[in-house]
Amino acid sequence: MTQAVRNYITFLTRCARIAFVGDWRYYAWMGLLTAIVLLGINAYCKQFVHGLIVTGMGDEVSWGVYIGNFTFLVGVAAAAVMMVIPVYIYRNKELHDLVVFGELLAVAAILMCLAFVTVDLGRPDRFWHLIPGIGQLNFPASMLSWDVVVLNGYLLLNVHICGYLLYCRYCGRTPSRWFYIPFVFIAIAWAVSIHTVTAFLYVGLGGRPFWNSSIVGPRFLASAFTAGPALIILALQVIRAVTHYPISDKALLTLRSIVQVSMIINVFLLINELFKEFYTGATHVASAKYLFFGLHGHNALVPWIWTAIVFNLIAMFLLVLPVSRSLKWLNLACVLSIIGIWIEKGMGMVIPGFVPSTLGMIVEYQPSTNETLISFGIWAFGLLVYTILLRMAVPILQGRLARANEGCGVLEDGLPPKVETAIEAH
């Protein structure tokens, strides 16, 4: 038993160590991210001292870019399932060795989500009130308490699945199916639940007609399964370029079909929503009017939402056309859909819910510099986490970091030499 613990600690130490070594590009990238994270921490310290008054939020628009980014990133985390399903249900060979990269992205995305909710809290010191047993989690009445449960559960599931598979690969042994397959299937259902619950967070509020619409859940899932795999397509190409890890174009094209179908559904659902809002012309259309056309001379969101719509439409056409079988066009489509959906779900979904206010007042929202810095800081933190996770995972999957080469010293690339006795089993 103690030997097993000692082995595991050795594994963790070696992983931690490798996070600090790399070539100059690695140091430059990590240095840049660290600098942005520090700027974010600095901005957050200011917010902590002076309160949320340093943000652009106020009595009328009481949630802003923090909750917008949170919503978007829950979608990114949920989208990992779009790699898991082909691999574990349809036995897709191309994606098999890549699925762990999707799950690690989910881990990084959930950590960003938790950070975004935390910086949005007025009293982060009282977070323990949420812990069942010592605090008072209002479960199941509050959808936010559901979110706390499902997000943390999803984080644990993914940490377990990735951690277990990578450790087995490190030890050179075949993973025991009972130790991860049940969790993989739980995680599939769980991934859908995290985004559905996040949608219900908004949908359940009768006082906000813009959100109180049953289409929000489906739209969230469709947009998540567009932006998430799009992000994974880009991430995989970066991994391929810098680590020479074998990633086939065919794998990327499998993901392309997922992005393609999801984007079509996403645009279709948007049309449904627009029709319902504008054709009936009831008084509750005010928020949608504000978002798309401006209301009584207030039109801060209009350029944003039209950018999003144009980007999404261009992305959809690119994805449908055969040109996006070439990576250049596919990448363009991915970038456009990520930006389009980020706007649609952040600025385009959260803010208009508050405009006009429940008492009919129009107050526009614009994130403050400090708020923006914090948001960038959290994004940089997420990328930092993802890079570190990949820095550990890639050599393990390549067999460069294994039990077999413990104590072998390192080569000039910071990694130990490959020892051929390591069994490559998965």
Added chain:
Amino acid sequence: MNSQSDAPGKAPAPSMRRRSFLRSSAIFGAGAAALAASLKPLMDLEKFTSTEEFLQKHYKEMSPADMAKVLARISREVEKQYDVRPHVRDLRPMDGVEFVYALNLTRCIGCRKCVHACVAENNQSRSPEIQYIRVLKMPHGSLDIEKSDHNYDPEKVPEKGFFYMPVQCQQCENPPCVKVCPVNATWQEKDGITVIDYDWCIGCRYCMAACPYGARHFNFAKPSIPKERLNPEMAYLGNRPRKIGVMEKCHFCVQRTRTGRYPACLEVCPAGARKFGNILDPESEVSKILSTKRVFIQLKEELGTSPRFFYYFDV
């Protein structure tokens, strides 16, 4: 990240080891300095919380002895900050009482005296301003609050062609704000008042998003009240000074109404538009109004929140 190399590894020479040690110490030193610099704004942090406050239990889990200690702490803190010795009590709901508010829209003249009385009574922050009552100026003939004007400022009220509708917490029978709170920091008491434990609220503002009446207000900054304006007659669930980062709202002046007095907004109203009382008592003024007036409405009745705040007309 790495180049593929299958060359056999060798242990680095001692001189290299020293050099890399120096280099990593330099990096860690620079990192620590950068982190310290980024944390610098924390130096301005004034008393944010205390161990006692941090570890304090939820209102409903406190024993009378716990509550006595908490009230003593609040009293001490208020005295230190405002140089006024407050009288803080934990007032519980009375048996056989359910409070209801009725507001006569025919009489309200839109003078906003209720707003000011409320701010003074309930120790609301003057900067940034927090007000529990919002008076809407409505165009003649419409109850669509999207047509309302919040910032009206004429020489004289009332203005011709308009009527005025003050909106505050509607003390719903089915309050959406209570349902959504992730930590049970807000709940409905048996006299119908929805209250907040300011020491338990985590400041997520979900209740603010859920409230259809704009009744919930958040302390975006540290509230400030001039010392000489502090109302020392306080209740735990009522008007005791709030902290930064928590929610607050109208609580029908629990510090007054649970001791048999009227809310401050009612007392000050020059038009006699505001009526308040116990709906369970058939002889009370509000019971009489609700049983005799031909028309009275609940704001946004279609949402099913069932407010205990009624608007009526002299017809």
